[in-house]
Amino acid sequence: MRDILVVLRYAFSHKKYAVLNLIFNMLSVVFTLFSFTLVVPFLQILFEKQQLVTEPAAWATSVDAIKQNLFYLLSQIIVEQGKFAALVVVSVLMIIGTLLKNIFAYMASYYMAPVMNGTVRDFQKRIYDKIMRLPVKFFSEERKGDIMARASGDIQEVKFTVTNTVEVLMRDPMTIVFYLLYLIYISSGLTVFVLLVIPIIGLIIGKIGKNLKRKSHQAQEKAGEILTVLEESLGGLRIVKAFNAEKQMLTRYRKLTDKYFEIMNKVTRRNSLSSPLSEFLGTAVISGVIIYGGQLILNSESNLSGEEFIMFIVIFSQILNPAKALSKAYYSIKKGAASIDRINKVLDAEEEIDNGTQDLEHFQYQIEYRNVSFKYGDEYVLKNVNLTIPKGKTVALVGQSGSGKSTLADLLPRFYDLEEGEVLIDGINVKGLKLKSLRRLMGNVNQDPILFNASIAENIAFGLETASQADIEQAARISNAHEFILETENGYATNIGDRGSKLSGGQRQRISIARAVLNNPPVMILDEATSALDTESERLVQDALSKLMQNRTSLVIAHRLSTIKNADEICVMHRGEIIERGTHAELLAKGETYKKLHDLQAF
Helix, strand or coil, X not given: CHHHHHHHXXXXXXXXXXXXXXXXXXXXXXXXXXXXXXXXXXXXXXXXXXXXXXXCCCCCCCHHHHHHHHHHHHHHHHXXXXXXXXXXXXXXXXXXXXXXXXXXXXXXHHHHHHHHHHHHHHHHHHHHHHHHHCCHHHHHHCCXXXXXXXXXXXXXXXXXXXXXXXXXXXXXXXXXXHHHHXXXXXXXXXXXXXXXXXXXXXXXXXXXXXXXXXXXXXXXXHHHHHHHHHHHHHHCHHHHHHCCXXXXXXXXXXHHHHHHHHHHHHHHHHHHCHHHHHHHHHHHHHHHHHHXXXXXXXXXXXXXXXXXXXXXXXXXXXXXHHHHHHHHHHHHHHHHHHHHHXXXXXXXXXXXXXXXXXCCCCCCCEEEEEEEEEEECCEEEEEEEEEEEECCCEEEEEECCCCCHHHHHHHCCCCCCCCEEEEEECCEEHHHECHHHHHHCEEEEECCCCCCCCEHHHHHCCCCCCCCHHHHHHHHHHCCCHHHHHHCCCHHHCECCHHHCCCCHHHHHHHHHHHHHHHCCCEEEEECCCCCCCHHHHHHHHHHHHHHHCCCEEEEECCCHHHXXXXXXXXXXXXXXXXXXXXXXXXXXXXXXHHHHHHHHCC
């Protein structure tokens, strides 16, 4: 039941359309019943089982009054025009009733479309919005392929569930209730027998579908693992081929797909069981009703006439299709609920970084790390770090990999949040600043430039919708990118491919620098921006970086010490602590760790 409520909760976020759907479904059911109820009185009068009715009843909402008036109208037609004319009238009324029933059924489906598609759209918007708001830490702990599977495969499963079950849930229970009410009117005793049998069917179906949700959850998890391996294989294809690891990756992929195959077979077979099972059980119940009801009539233990008993069977048989649809919907809901659970793991993830309340329009004085300690899990990666970066100065961080350089830089724009110590800008704790205001002050250039599958101009102007072409070109000139851009096929309109795959490493980095130049932030964070480049590209990029850092406050992470010789202060980090600090010349004169690093790079 909880799973059904979960699915309906999302569907009913579009209340207006859902209510209209219910109204038109109700009208459709009413006219379906109207078409059936015309048959019995006509048969009874036509074959003289019922005396002609000579007096109409006062119009009322009771079923007996409506029935008497219908008998009266048919009796008048038979008396005045004959039985054949009555047959024609009844047939025309049945055609009109069926037409109206189908018109209302179409209108119900018409208004269901925004509910179904809107539910999927809402999921897509919510999960992407959540991904944009979640901290970097969340994605370092989750597999990217699994997140992609939740945002694609799981949403498609939800779409299938909504498309195939929500309309059933909103239409068929009401249909069954209307039919049962009419059956109670025909014969309450026989209907009680039916109501005693139906829950048994529900228990059987529920027993079979008990672990379908669990299996569906396993299937979606395995689909996420498959997507992860595929994403890793595409991203690392050069390495896979260079190390002749195709067989190893293929074996890994095949094991996952074989396991997925086994799980999906169980899910599909269990799901496929719903239709034949519900049909068999429905037939068994109808047979039971025929035996039980027939015995009552044959033994004169019921007031039902033969025609009314036939009508009872006909209307009860109409309950089977919606009941069958509900059983299929039950199985589908179990699968969809498993996907909703996986999506909700992202949607319900804690947004550990709270947005502050204060705006900071201008950076005026200094950045300060005060008694900063930080850990991933139980292991500290920064230990009591104190560092001040005055406005307009360049501070460089050097040291071995894993010494905490990048983590220290990531704390400034609050990619991670501190629990011990403070990071201050102009004396204001960054936790009190609005994230948008804080990050507007900063530009980032990383070792691996992050570019998007769009044009060069769109990548340079990323985040600035109002940037003019002249501004874009000026930023490209400052970053030494303008000349090579003009040499591309379509200049600034050239698409650079996935992650800039159509450009060289140096070209991608200069595009990344141009983007930072165009944003014109007062603070720059440069994370090993030249470490992956050849000598010529490094010279061009370094020249661009020098222009970028003019009159800006810069925090530079560097492996190549030659790129930071002119920094105002160099901090040498080791196991999360600053063990040396000073200018390039001062650190060389000390002859300690920095001197050793410098001498190692001199050869």
